[in-house]
Amino acid sequence: MISDxxxxxxxxxxxxxxxxxxxLERLTPLIYHELHRAARQCMAGEHAADTLQTTAxxxxxxxxxxxxxxxxxxxxxxxxxxxxxxxxxxxTDLYRAGVCQKRGGKxxxxxxxxxxxxxxxxxxxxxxxxxxxxxxxxxxxRKGQVAxxxxxxxxxxxxxxxxxxxxxxxxxxxxKFSKAWLSSELED
Amino acid sequence: MQQERWRRVDEIFHSVLKLDLEKRAxxxxxTCSGDSDLRLEVERLLIHHNESDSFLxxxxxxxxxxxGRTHTKHEAMEGEIVSHYRVGARLG
Numbered sequence: 001m002i003s004d005x006x007x008x009x010x011x012x013x014x015x016x017x018x019x020x021x022x023x024l025e026r027l028t029p030l031i032y033h034e035l036h037r038a039a040r041q042c043m044a045g046e047h048a049a050d051t052l053q054t055t056a057x058x059x060x061x062x063x064x065x066x067x068x069x070x071x072x073x074x075x076x077x078x079x080x081x082x083x084x085x086x087x088x089x090x091x092t093d094l095y096r097a098g099v100c101q102k103r104g105g106k107x108x109x110x111x112x113x114x115x116x117x118x119x120x121x122x123x124x125x126x127x128x129x130x131x132x133x134x135x136x137x138x139x140x141x142r143k144g145q146v147a148x149x150x151x152x153x154x155x156x157x158x159x160x161x162x163x164x165x166x167x168x169x170x171x172x173x174x175x176k177f178s179k180a181w182l183s184s185e186l187e188d
Numbered sequence: 189m190q191q192e193r194w195r196r197v198d199e200i201f202h203s204v205l206k207l208d209l210e211k212r213a214x215x216x217x218x219t220c221s222g223d224s225d226l227r228l229e230v231e232r233l234l235i236h237h238n239e240s241d242s243f244l245x246x247x248x249x250x251x252x253x254x255x256g257r258t259h260t261k262h263e264a265m266e267g268e269i270v271s272h273y274r275v276g277a278r279l280g
Contacts, residue, residue, distance in 0.1 A: 042253045054247040091248050126248065139194060147244070154247035176205070177198055179244055180237040187236075 005030070010067040013075045024082075032086045034061055039090050054154025058083040077163040081145075084153025088130065091152070095126045132185040136178060142166075146174040147182065193226075200230050205237070 009030060015023035038057050062079055071079075129151070137144025142164065149155045149163060157175065161168045200219055204212050212234075220227040246254075 039249055039252075042249060045253070052250055052253055054249045057249070087249060091252060094252070126252075129244070129248075150247075151244045152248050154249065173198075173202055176237060177201055177233070179240045180201070180233040183236040183240045183243055184232055 006065050006067050009065045010070050013066060013071060013079060017072070017075050017078060027082065028086065030065075031061075031082055032090065034065065035083060035086050036090045039087065039094070043094070054087065054152075055080075055156070055159065058087075058153065073162075077165075080153060080155065080159070081149065081163055084149045084155065088133075088148060088152040091126060092130050128186055129182065132182050135185065136181060143174045143178045143181075146171055147178045150175060196226065197229050197233070200226075201233050201237075204230065204234060 009027065012023045012027040012030075016027060035057070038061065042052055042057070058080055061083065062076065066075070066079065133144060133147055133151075136147060145164060146160055149160045150157075155163065157168050157171045160175075161171045164171070200216070203219070204215060207215055216227055216230065220230070
């Protein structure tokens with residue numbers, strides 16, 4: 001059954017694919033809303049631990065809201081890229097709020113102190129990673145994209161290569177370098 | 189960082205990774221030819237490459253969800269390191 005929102009999102013996705021930036025602006029909050037709900041469910045533990053996968057989530061959303069008969073592979077690639085970006089925003093928004101909820105009846109809130117250092121010293125919390133990733137993207141757009149797609153979108157090397165229309169080897173190279181660079185940035 | 193410099197660092201970084209360990213120092217010496225800043229830059233990245241095996245390999249959402257589940261499985265004590273995060277004060 002195709003719902004109205006499915007029509008709308010499909011149409012927006014197609015328009016965006018044709019270069020309509022306005023369509024992107026309208027699509028973004030819809031995607032954010034859907035992913036945000038899914039992310040909150042995941043963090044509240046309402047998702048089987050072993051099967052949680054960011055890409056599966058995005059794919060689920062894709063199948064749910066997009067009219068598959070009318071979209072091309074380019075739409076799908078754009079969709080996944082958009083979802084990775086939105087997931088990044090969602091998680092940083094949630095971390096800024098500093099709340100991680102425990103599973104079960106008792107809603108114990110455990111404060112994730114955004115300034116807390118990890119075991120090995122370097123500040124590797126999500127906000128630091130997000131900031132460093134932004135700096136990486138400023139210097140090298142593609143490496144920034146690779147890192148965002150893989151870390152926030154959970155895309156595999158192969159999927160990332162498909163989205164960016166580059167070889168898997170290129171993705172691997174960008175990924176290796178990006179990880180090393182981000183790691184060194186977080187040490188400062 | 190200048191684009192040209194960035195490209196060079198990237199290129200040298202990957203070239204070094206293709207070499208056997210014992211050949212790397214000589215290669216760096218040769219390729220960086222006196223530019224100690226360049227060499228330090230690449231060396232720093234290589235060190236971090238060695239230490240970053242699992243870094244960012246688990247997607248952000250999975251990482252965040254794990255933290256919730258870990259607290260369910262056993263009560264995280266204050267100060268305990270959970271994944272990359274140290275538990276702060278319990279609020280509830």
